[in-house]
Amino acid sequence: MTTQANTQDRKCTNGVDVTALFETIDAVKNDTGLAEFRFRASNQWIDAGHNRSTIQGFHGCRAEDTTRSEPFVFDADEPPVLLGQDAGANPVEYVLHALAACLTTTMAYHAAARGIEIEAIDSQPEGDLDLRGFLGLSDEVRKGYREIRVNFRVKSTASPSTLSELAKFSPVYDIVSNSLPVEVRVETY
Amino acid sequence: MTTQANTQDRKCTNGVDVTALFETIDAVKNDTGLAEFRFRASNQWIDAGHNRSTIQGFHGCRAEDTTRSEPFVFDADEPPVLLGQDAGANPVEYVLHALAACLTTTMAYHAAARGIEIEAIDSQPEGDLDLRGFLGLSDEVRKGYREIRVNFRVKSTASPSTLSELAKFSPVYDIVSNSLPVEVRVETY
Numbered sequence A, B: 001m002t003t004q005a006n007t008q009d010r011k012c013t014n015g016v017d018v019t020a021l022f023e024t025i026d027a028v029k030n031d032t033g034l035a036e037f038r039f040r041a042s043n044q045w046i047d048a049g050h051n052r053s054t055i056q057g058f059h060g061c062r063a064e065d066t067t068r069s070e071p072f073v074f075d076a077d078e079p080p081v082l083l084g085q086d087a088g089a090n091p092v093e094y095v096l097h098a099l100a101a102c103l104t105t106t107m108a109y110h111a112a113a114r115g116i117e118i119e120a121i122d123s124q125p126e127g128d129l130d131l132r133g134f135l136g137l138s139d140e141v142r143k144g145y146r147e148i149r150v151n152f153r154v155k156s157t158a159s160p161s162t163l164s165e166l167a168k169f170s171p172v173y174d175i176v177s178n179s180l181p182v183e184v185r186v187e188t189y
Helices: A018-030 A091-113 A160-167 A171-177 B018-030 B091-113 B131-135 B160-167 B171-177
Strands: A036-040 A042-047 A050-055 A058-060 A072-076 A118-130 A147-156 A182-188 B036-040 B042-047 B050-055 B058-060 B072-076 B118-130 B147-156 B182-188
Touching: A018 A091, A018 B131, A036 B091, A042 B091, A050 B091, A072 A091, A072 B091, A091 A118, A091 A147, A091 A160, A091 A171, A091 B036, A091 B042, A091 B050, A091 B072, A091 B091, A091 B171, A147 A160, A160 B182, A171 B091, A171 B131, A171 B171, A171 B182, A182 B160, A182 B171, B018 B091, B072 B091, B091 B118, B091 B147, B091 B160, B091 B171, B118 B131, B147 B160
Parallel strands: A147 B182, A182 B147
Antiparallel strands: A036 A058, A036 B118, A042 A050, A042 B118, A050 A072, A118 A147, A118 B036, A118 B042, B036 B058, B042 B050, B050 B072, B118 B147
C-alpha cells in the first residue's frame, strides 16, 4: 500500500516507516476497499495431538500477496502430561504468542504514528485454564482460558497508560477479549 | 497425569492413548486441582513489526513441567504491504493456526474417547479483517477479524455433525468465539 518517494524524505520511528504508514492511512481513507484483508492457513493432522499449519498467501489491498517465496510452517502438539510428544507448542500457547506479538507490534506502530519513541518492549503473557472444560467434566467450567494477563516492560518516556491505550488497538487483543463468529464446517469422505 | 500400566492393556485410537486419557479423567474427578493449568510465553520486540516469543515451561497437574529441554521460538512480523519484512507470520495468522490446530486435536482426542476412528483431518481456516479498525479510522469497524471460517475434510465413518460437535470442545474455539478478560499491564523504565 506504499508509494515510492525519495528516501531522504522518509521518516522512521521505532523502525516503522511513518511516511508509508500515513500514506497507507490516506490511501484507505480514499478507497476503503483497500482495507479489506483475508488471511488464511492450511492445517494437516499428523497423529494424536500433532498437526502442522502452513501459512503463505493472503488477500489485501485488492490483490493476492505474492511476496513470500516460502510458506511459514508451524507444528502444534501437546506435552506428555496432555498425552502428546511435545513436537511443538500447544494451541493455547500459540494464542499467548499471537496476543503478545500483536500488542507489541501495535504499540510500536501506534507510538510511531504519534512520534513516541520506544527503545525496548518485553512482555510476559500467561493464561489460566481449567482442563475440566476441555474434558467435558463440568458445564460451569469454560474450555478456554479463564483469564489472560500480559505484563509489559517498556523503555520509553511515554506514560504506561498511554502505551497501554495504544497497544489496545491490537487486532488479536480484540479477537481474544471480545466474541467473534467462528463457523466450523465439516465434510467427510 | 498418566500412570504406568502394562502396555499390553493399553488402548490407542487416532494415535491417542485412550487408557491414559480415561486415567486422566478419573484423576481429575478425584482431585480437581490437577486440572488447573497456567501456560505462559515471553515475547521480545526486535524492530517495527518484528518480535519473538519463547515458550517452554508451564504449570499443570500441581507441578511445573520440565519435559521440554529447549524452548519453542516463534518470530512474528508483518508483510511488506503492512510495513514489515516478512520475518515471520503475522499475529492474526498465528490465531488461525492456533484455532485450526486446537479444533483438530480436540476432534482427534474426543473421537478417540468415544471409539470413533479417524484416518485423516485437513482444514483451511480463513478470517476477514478490515484494516480501518486497527488504523483507528472508524469506530464502527472492529480491530480484529469480523468472522472466521474453518473448513474441515475428515476421513471417518462418523457424521459431519458429530465430528463438528466433538471439535467444539476446543479451548481455542472457546477463546476466539467467546469473550475473555485480558489484563494488560504496562511498566516503563
